[in-house]
Amino acid sequence: MIEFRDVTKRFDDGTTAVDGLDLVVEAGTITVFVGPSGCGKTTSLRMVNRMIDPTSGTVLVDGRDVLGVDPPKLRRGIGYVIQQAGLFPHRTVLDNVATVPLLSGWDKRKARARAAELLELVGLPAEFGKRYPVQLSGGQQQRVGVARALAADPPVLLMDEPFSAVDPVVREGLQDELLRLQAELDKTIVFVTHDIDEAVRIGEKVAVFREGGVLAQYAPPAELLTHPADDFVANFVGKDRGYRGLSFVESDGVEVAPPPTSGWQVVVDEANRPRGWRAPDGVEVSGGSLYRLGDPVRGALDAALSSPSGLGVVVDADGALAGVVTAHQVVEAIERGRRG
Numbered sequence: 001m002i003e004f005r006d007v008t009k010r011f012d013d014g015t016t017a018v019d020g021l022d023l024v025v026e027a028g029t030i031t032v033f034v035g036p037s038g039c040g041k042t043t044s045l046r047m048v049n050r051m052i053d054p055t056s057g058t059v060l061v062d063g064r065d066v067l068g069v070d071p072p073k074l075r076r077g078i079g080y081v082i083q084q085a086g087l088f089p090h091r092t093v094l095d096n097v098a099t100v101p102l103l104s105g106w107d108k109r110k111a112r113a114r115a116a117e118l119l120e121l122v123g124l125p126a127e128f129g130k131r132y133p134v135q136l137s138g139g140q141q142q143r144v145g146v147a148r149a150l151a152a153d154p155p156v157l158l159m160d161e162p163f164s165a166v167d168p169v170v171r172e173g174l175q176d177e178l179l180r181l182q183a184e185l186d187k188t189i190v191f192v193t194h195d196i197d198e199a200v201r202i203g204e205k206v207a208v209f210r211e212g213g214v215l216a217q218y219a220p221p222a223e224l225l226t227h228p229a230d231d232f233v234a235n236f237v238g239k240d241r242g243y244r245g246l247s248f249v250e251s252d253g254v255e256v257a258p259p260p261t262s263g264w265q266v267v268v269d270e271a272n273r274p275r276g277w278r279a280p281d282g283v284e285v286s287g288g289s290l291y292r293l294g295d296p297v298r299g300a301l302d303a304a305l306s307s308p309s310g311l312g313v314v315v316d317a318d319g320a321l322a323g324v325v326t327a328h329q330v331v332e333a334i335e336r337g338r339r340g
């Protein structure tokens with residue numbers, strides 16, 4: 001657990017970067033710090049591993065005031081990942097990942113074996129270990145950065161805009177990877193971003209900061225989208241927040257109808273997986289997005305709205321055709337849910 005108790009950081013030039021921060025990061029969760037540029041996210045993060053010390057207040061990691069722990073010792077238990085990975089350009093990928101184990105006194109063979117294990121864990125082929133960072137794509141470098149931060153198996157991981165230098169598609173892949181890793185590793189992760197979509201996608205709890213280093217709201221993503229604390233948060237989470245909030249709405253109430261037997265018809269393959277639609281004039285067209293039973297309702301609405309027939313195609317866990325939904329039915333289910 002990480003705890004900020006009335007933490008303020010004022011720099012020598014008088015800038016208040018963080019102002020009276022009170023916040024608890026639960027162990028084993030991903031907590032995201034989000035907010036506009038200059039609102040104190042990075043400063044808050046760096047007070048955890050003592051790259052910056054607070055002007056007043058206390059930062060505790062597992063109940064211990066970090067000011068009482070020697071910085072090198074403290075950092076052995078805290079992985080740190082930064083934008084553009086910050087890899088050593090003249091060391092191979094494998095040696096980059098082995099850096100911390102080597103510094104901790106492991107022998108070279110054991111450190112490299114551990115590094116190879118970690119490359120696999122973050123989804124990189126073993127032969128990439130021999131390459132130099134410049135021979136990898138941005139997304140691959142970020143994975144190496146994550147592997148390096150995990151090398152000493154620290155209970156805490158600090159991530160400062162780790163995915164902001166890669167394009168949106170790669171970025172989503174990295175976010176998925178982080179969620180998969182976290183399900184396996186159960187670290188206490190603090191993740192800084194200025195991107196609200198990234199924040200609500202990966203955060204179990206999200207801290208929204210405003211200018212002057214003030215915490216505006218600290219809540220699970222669904223609550224942030226449905227109950228922003230004030231106008232600042234409402235504006236920051238954006239004008240589509242009502243729609244995006246559907247990502248967190250359970251879908252139990254959506255009625256799934258059997259696929260139509262006349263007019264527009266779903267085309268399926270031999271395993272009964274949807275492949276598109278046959279229009280009433282017999283022409284086959286590609287389908288819209290598929291909605292998997294049990295997923296949040298946002299996917300059901302998207303399936304209906306993106307379908308050429310106006311019917312969203314619903315599949316089961318194996319991807320087999322389970323039925324269809326209309327946008328109207330989805331909206332009705334949402335409204336029933338709101339009435340409670």
Ligand SMILES: Nc1ncnc2c1ncn2[C@@H]1O[C@H](COP(=O)(O)OP(=O)(O)OP(=O)(O)O)[C@@H](O)[C@H]1O
Pocket residue numbers: 011012013015016017018035036037038039040041042043044194
């Ligand atoms: N060493 C420093 N000396 C003086 N002011 C600083 C120093 N470091 C940061 N600041 C100021 O403190 C405030 C908070 O900076 P911080 O880097 O924590 O913001 P941030 O929310 O992480 O921003 P960004 O999203 O742009 O990285 C900013 O106004 C910044 O200019």
